[in-house]
Amino acid sequence: xxxxxxxxxxxxxxxxxxxxxxxxxxxxxxxxxxxxxxxxxxxxxxxxxxxxxxxxxxxxxxxxxxxxxxxxxxxxxxxxxxxxxxxxxxxxxxxxxxxxxxxxxxxxxxxxxxx
Numbered sequence: 477x478x479x480x481x482x483x484x485x486x487x488x489x490x491x492x493x494x495x496x497x498x499x500x501x502x503x504x505x506x507x508x509x510x511x512x513x514x515x516x517x518x519x520x521x522x523x524x525x526x527x528x529x530x531x532x533x534x535x536x537x538x539x540x541x542x543x544x545x546x547x548x549x550x551x552x553x554x555x556x557x558x559x560x561x562x563x564x565x566x567x568x569x570x571x572x573x574x575x576x577x578x579x580x581x582x583x584x585x586x587x588x589x590x591x
Contacts, residue, residue, distance in 0.1 A: 507541070507570050518572055527587045537577045542569035 506521045520541050522530065533540040544567050551560040 504570055505543070505568055507572060509572065516574065516576075520570065530587070532583070532585055534578055534580050534583060537574045539572045539574065539578070539583075540569060541572070542567065 508519045508521075510517050518539065518541075522543060525543050525545075529543050529545050531542045531544070533542070544565075546565045547563070549562045549564075552558075553560075
């Protein structure tokens with residue numbers, strides 16, 4: 477196989493290996509909901525996600541949890557005089573419908589690193 481085609485195939489392999497490296501879920505993530513005597517609790521399991529990648533939005537009786545990650549990986553090889561750059565962007569979200577209307581001032585959020 478000639479070098480340009482081999483390099484192209486290698487870059488495609490790298491894309492698929494790196495594309496979802498930080499996110500271990502595709503198309504959503506697990507959410508657990510339960511109610512106590514005084515609170516309605518929603519827990520989302522987001523392995524590999526940092527606090528600054530999480531966003532919460534409140535719309536009437538809906539809570540949207542979204543996770544965003546963008547990353548640029550650059551590789552330079554002086555021996556073969558090649559340069560490779562990979563850009564990736566991942567987004568996952570869940571919208572949870574609640575049995576009542578909520579206000580932002582009534583919502584409390586916390587983050588716990590489970591690793």
